[in-house]
Amino acid sequence: MIIDLIFGKMAELGPSWVLWALFALSMAGIAISVERAICFYSTRDDIQSLSEELGRLVSARQWRRAEKLLSESPSFEARVALAAVGQDNPESADQLMLGATQNARVELEKNLALLATVGSNAPFLGLLGTVIGVIGALRHLDPSRGGWADGSSSEIGRALIASAVGLLVALPAIAACSVLRGVVQTRLARADGLRRLVLGQLHAQREA
Numbered sequence: 001m002i003i004d005l006i007f008g009k010m011a012e013l014g015p016s017w018v019l020w021a022l023f024a025l026s027m028a029g030i031a032i033s034v035e036r037a038i039c040f041y042s043t044r045d046d047i048q049s050l051s052e053e054l055g056r057l058v059s060a061r062q063w064r065r066a067e068k069l070l071s072e073s074p075s076f077e078a079r080v081a082l083a084a085v086g087q088d089n090p091e092s093a094d095q096l097m098l099g100a101t102q103n104a105r106v107e108l109e110k111n112l113a114l115l116a117t118v119g120s121n122a123p124f125l126g127l128l129g130t131v132i133g134v135i136g137a138l139r140h141l142d143p144s145r146g147g148w149a150d151g152s153s154s155e156i157g158r159a160l161i162a163s164a165v166g167l168l169v170a171l172p173a174i175a176a177c178s179v180l181r182g183v184v185q186t187r188l189a190r191a192d193g194l195r196r197l198v199l200g201q202l203h204a205q206r207e208a
Contacts, residue, residue: 011089017163018129022122022165029118029173032111039110040187045075046129047190051197054081058201076104079200080191090202097195104191108184112177119173126166132160 050073056064063085070082083100084093137156 015129015133018125019165020160022125022129022162022169024175025118025122027123029115029169029176032115032118033173033176033180034144035116036111038182040108040183045073046079047075047194048078050078051194054194055197055201058198059204061205076108077191079132080104082090084198084202088202088206089190090206092198094195094199096135097198101188101191101195105184105188108126108187109181109188112180112184114193114196115173115177115180118121119170119177122170122173123166126163126169129162129166131136131160133162160187 023163050069053069054066057063057069067082067085070085080097080100083096087093087096134156137159
């Protein structure tokens with residue numbers, strides 16, 4: 001059968017190619033984690049102080065100063081509030097800020113799905129390497145001696161390494177993904193706080 005031929009060829013190659021694939025996934029996971037950490041660090045801001053100053057400016061209807069304040073902030077939270085600047089209608093402002101929130105979510109979660117994929121699939125790839133290695137070792141069975149040929153035990157040991165490496169790749173990726181997703185949720189919650197602040201001020205001005 002074709003599938004038998006495929007697995008036979010894979011067994012001849014041994015688990016080495018799986019280890020190289022796991023190494024590539026590990027590098028990809030590290031690159032994504034570092035890139036996201038840099039992104040989050042470079043877009044940080046004192047949101048509490050920003051919120052207090054923004055509330056004061058919006059309450060006083062100083063929209064130009066509010067726009068300047070938000071434009072100078074590098075944070076995603078400020079981008080969400082900035083979408084409502086110049087809007088007198090709370091409903092329109094809310095829709096604009098919700099759209100900005102979705103754009104911010106997309107940017108904040110960039111490549112996190114790939115990082116999660118690395119974490120969830122690396123153990124299975126390692127297990128595949130182990131299976132391939134065991135299949136290769138079984139090919140060295142010596143029926144005449146009723147046991148393994150010389151070197152078969154070491155081949156099985158090398159095959160088991162693939163499973164261990166798969167776990168070593170997966171654990172940091174899963175941990176990094178969980179931490180980064182937590183940061184995303186925190187940032188989005190702060191953005192929603194600014195959105196509610198702006199909407200509250202707009203409703204108050206409308207009723208005044």
